[in-house]
Amino acid sequence: MTTAQETGSGSGRPVALVTGVGRTVGIGAGIARELAGAGWDIAFTYWTPYDARMAWGVEADAAGTISEVLAEQGARTVAVEADLADPGAPGRVFDEVERRLGGVTALVMSHCESVDSGLLDTTLESFDRHFAVNARATWLLIREYGRRFRGAAGTGRVIGLTSDHTVGNLPYGASKGALDRIVLAAAHELGHLGITANVINPGPVDTGWMSDGIREHVLDRTPPGRLGTPQDAAHLVGFLCSPQGQWINGQLLKSDGGFTA
Numbered sequence: 001m002t003t004a005q006e007t008g009s010g011s012g013r014p015v016a017l018v019t020g021v022g023r024t025v026g027i028g029a030g031i032a033r034e035l036a037g038a039g040w041d042i043a044f045t046y047w048t049p050y051d052a053r054m055a056w057g058v059e060a061d062a063a064g065t066i067s068e069v070l071a072e073q074g075a076r077t078v079a080v081e082a083d084l085a086d087p088g089a090p091g092r093v094f095d096e097v098e099r100r101l102g103g104v105t106a107l108v109m110s111h112c113e114s115v116d117s118g119l120l121d122t123t124l125e126s127f128d129r130h131f132a133v134n135a136r137a138t139w140l141l142i143r144e145y146g147r148r149f150r151g152a153a154g155t156g157r158v159i160g161l162t163s164d165h166t167v168g169n170l171p172y173g174a175s176k177g178a179l180d181r182i183v184l185a186a187a188h189e190l191g192h193l194g195i196t197a198n199v200i201n202p203g204p205v206d207t208g209w210m211s212d213g214i215r216e217h218v219l220d221r222t223p224p225g226r227l228g229t230p231q232d233a234a235h236l237v238g239f240l241c242s243p244q245g246q247w248i249n250g251q252l253l254k255s256d257g258g259f260t261a
Contacts, residue, residue, distance in 0.1 A: 011076050013041045014155070016241065017097055017104045019084065019141065020111030021066060022046035023059050025207050027161060028110040029066050030230030034238040035106070036075035043097040043104070045082045045111065053115075056208050076101055084111055084137035085129055094144045106157040106241050107145045109138055109179075114172045127171045134175035139182050142197075146190050153194030157241050158186050160199045161233065162252070164260070180252055187250030196249040198240055202233035203256025223258040232257070 016035045021028035021044035032042045044066070051058045063079040070077045078100040082089045097104060113133035115126055142158055149156050160183040166173030179199070186197035204210070204218045205228040218227055236255045239245045254260060 011041055013039055013075070014105035014151075015097065015101045015103065016040045016042055016106040016108060017093070017145075018042060018044045018108045018110060020045065020109070020161075021063075021079075022048070022051050023056070023062050023207070024065055024069075025230070026110075027202060027205055027207065027230040027233055029062075030234040031108055031110060031237045032066060032070060033073070034231070034234035035108075035241060036070040036073040036077075038238050038242070039074075040106070040241070041076040041101050042070050043078045043080065043093075043101055045080050045084070045093055047081060047083050047111075049083070050113070054209075084141075085113070085132040087132075087136065087140060090137060090140040090144045093141075094148060098148070103148065103150050104145060105151050105155055106159070107141060108157075108159045108161075108237055108241075109141060109183075110161040111137065112161075112172070113175070114169070116169050116172075118168045118170055122171050130171035130175040131178065134172070135178035135182065138179045142182065142186050142190075146186070146193065146195070149190075149193055149195060151194070154243075154246055156190070156193055156195030157245075158183060158190070158195060158197035159237055159240055160197075162199050162201050164201060165204075184250055184252070191249075196240070196246060198248060198250065199252045200233055200236055200240075201252065201254045201256060201260075203228050203254065203259040205230060205233065218259065221259055222256070223261070226257070228255075228257055228259075 018032045067077045113130045163176045183199045233255050
């Protein structure tokens with residue numbers, strides 16, 4: 001298990017803000033658990049109306065359950081419900097996190113808007129919302145983070161979760177591609193603050209959305225012969241957030257078991 005860096009939060013633990021932690025089986029929840037176990041206090045965001053639109057539906061009191069698990073690992077936690085399509089949301093999230101936990105040392109963005117549609121059937125409303133959540137909110141979150149960061153040089157971390165799936169999933173894949181460029185720009189533009197910035201592509205992760213056909217396809221294409229799990233990506237996030245991860249910067253890293261090899 002990696003060891004968290006020491007910074008000045010009230011508990012003596014650094015603070016990680018993880019976005020998109022709406023379900024206990026999701027990648028965001030896996031990342032939050034990983035970092036809590038490594039000695040971080042955890043703030044996380046979620047947006048219930050998004051889950052309500054999805055096939056899996058709303059998981060009752062997911063935020064409370066996740067908070068309890070993190071607290072059992074010694075973490076102070078704060079859960080903030082936020083619609084990241086609202087350009088004012090990132091500032092309000094940071095205000096609340098700083099008030100409750102202190103300054104943010106690591107920003108890990110696993111939020112998304114993801115509604116399948118292709119070139120011919122994507123609506124303007126859907127296209128705009130995908131870019132508002134996946135690209136614009138990423139920029140605004142990083143901007144808030146960079147303006148407020150007061151940690152020691154070398155301790156800051158920005159990590160974004162991405163995808164390269166575009167066929168039949170145009171607005172999602174295109175907006176995630178924009179996310180990549182925004183995060184990687186931060187590796188240079190925030191370098192003077194001692195902040196590293198990387199993107200992780202976890203590949204297809206089974207969080208309950210896969211059909212039997214998709215599972216079979218993924219298993220056939222993945223050399224280890226198993227599906228990805230939230231913890232696979234979480235382990236990489238944990239390493240990047242550790243002192244040992246400081247030298248990895250400005251990279252798009254794949255944690256997909258060789259699915260895209």
